[in-house]
Amino acid sequence: MVAIQLGASRVVTGTKIPNPCGDVNLPPADDRELRREIVKCALEALQTNLNSARTFIPKINFTSG
């Protein structure tokens, strides 16, 4: 939400503020999978041509809080 307001053109939603690209509550293997998915989503975002700002949502589930 903050990134969108600040005018970033490509926003990838992460997990949570202290560890946006991972989830410490997950076992290491699952955390690694989640981190890979977020980075892949970011790489896709970089390769997408845009006319206006867009939010990219990785295919992830994370423990909330």
Add this chain to the structure above:
Amino acid sequence: MNLELATYPVTKVQWSDRTAYRDGHLQIDKQELLSIVLDDKKIVSADLDIALPGEETRIVNVRDVVEPRIKVAGSGCVFPGILGPVDAVGNGRTHRLSGMAVVVSATYRPTILSGTAAGNSSIIDMWGPLARATPFGSTINVVLTIKLLDGVTELEAHAAIQLAEFKVARRLAETTRELATGETEVFGIGDVDPSLPRVVYIDSFLTNWHAPHSLVAYYGLPIRESLPTYIHPNEYLDGALTKDTRIGSGEYTYTWEWLNKGIVYRLLREHGKRVNFLGVILQRTRFEAEHGKQVTALCAAQMAKLLKAEGAIVTRTVMSGANLVDVMLTVQACEQKGLKTVFLTPEWGGRDGTEPPFVFTVPEADAIVSTGSTDREYRLPVPKKLIGINKGELVQLYAGDQWLSPADELTLDDTCLTGTTDWWGAGKYTRVQY
């Protein structure tokens, strides 16, 4: 539920061979108070000083400030869950000593050395620009300086500092127990003219899940990740809300401010006159994912709506972006449910006031009351007297910061100075639009 609050003004404080109050004159038996404090074996040394407004005195290592209060009738005690059992407070009669404060200056060997869970402290000047910016520059301050035993844990440090200051404050207020005089005011939120606008106060404050104490406690219980709670405003007046006393930095809050919360008193005084004050929604903020932020916002707005509120006042604490998002979403959720919502807060803005005041806003936050900027700098002149430190010693305000010599002239911003951030509209700031 009504609470009668009797005020005993203090205009003079003096050392004496007995502790007593008479006609604004407070006498203190220093040895008696020190022995109460040194009863706790985690405190290795203790001293008491008096700091008067106008004196060129600087108080350092400030962790908290509290107003002496004591319950003389009704259930529970002042600071329930800390100085006594968890009995509901906010009824009966409570005495307060006004015009004075107990300031606690404490040092201990920390075990958390960086980050937001580490302890910190601030500075009070009794004269000059800082004295004009903090409420504690115009109170007669009884300063308790304590040093804790090496090896205490962070939570033990908090508990020792808090108990010491609360016991001193209680002993001072105890001097008024038998007095029936005093200027009294009765507070309550009973039935009133139903045509008055129904207003709720949403008290949003940041709490931590990762620190030894969460920052804010209700009946002594640190509030961690949880959803909004509904309380009676009188509970503030009896000290049901307290804080982490390891955290003394100026961007946080002080027990004195929780007891003397401007918004709560104003709403109580306007109850039955201009508004129908429905009570307070306590809202813990700083959820770490968008999901939590949305749920707490929805829950607070839902609770306000269930109380049939027509208007809400929202405040926050701590200069945190994560907290601001939660609060802004709460304002938005309230407005979307049809509540007229006012947000009262200080701002950022940078040294010269040209930077953005908020990192996040919502279009529904269209009624904001500003209590000033926290980015202002103060030039503090050289003091004649220092309290809370030995001659030649240095102070570190935040863990990891450079060490400062408090005997020198200092240039510091709000966050380093006790009570200069006005979270609840009772401070001495105003804002000017250029």
